[in-house]
Amino acid sequence: DAMVIQNPRYQVTQFGKPVTLSCSQTLNHNVMYWYQQKSSQAPKLLFHYYDKDFNNEADTPDNFQSRRPNTSFCFLDIRSPGLGDAAMYLCATREGLTDTQYFGPGTRLTVL
Amino acid sequence: AQKVTQAQTEISVVEKEDVTLDCVYETRDTTYYLFWYKQPPSGELVFLIRRNSFDEQNEISGRYSWNFQKSTSSFNFTITASQVVDSAVYFCALLNNAGNMLTFGGGTRLMVKP
8 A cells, every 4th residue: 555654663762862863754745744743732834845855844953964865765863862852753745736744653762 | 924822731631522623724825724733652643624714614524523713713623532542732733825835733642531
């Protein structure tokens, strides 16, 4: 089935140790998003790509970077994770006709 | 700026009860889109419905129904005969006309007890 895939589902890293989360899609959607969701909160948009055009939200910390090498893959790099970066990270794609966003299962990041 | 409010942070019902989740929104756009997503304990946000601002017809899908009232800026979601598997956090969301800003409400945690 066409879908949004995130690996790994659970990631543990140490304070200050760089970590990369990955997302892939088989939907062939040209827009991809990264959201951060902390416990009992709504998802917060970090950035998105429209094709290869990168769009950073104004309040996304510099510690967060993203790469999109091709249509199917998108990566979230956290250069120096802090304890406050522990969260669920959700990847989504957007379907062009209806603008509906489809989400992956998320990666739950723990920072020790 | 646009805003989505889900006043009910947590609702608890017993199986087979009907339950309505409220959603109120604010926007200056005349064209916009409303969504509901379900987030079960596994974490994935599951798309349930999309509604554009020009379509005020209510919609029913199985045990789910949605009531869109533009006059009160509300887009409420009703689950009929709730089941334990309906237990999840439900998010209402608003997409602006440009299609580049999806604003989520704070979510409502629904607990359905057997």
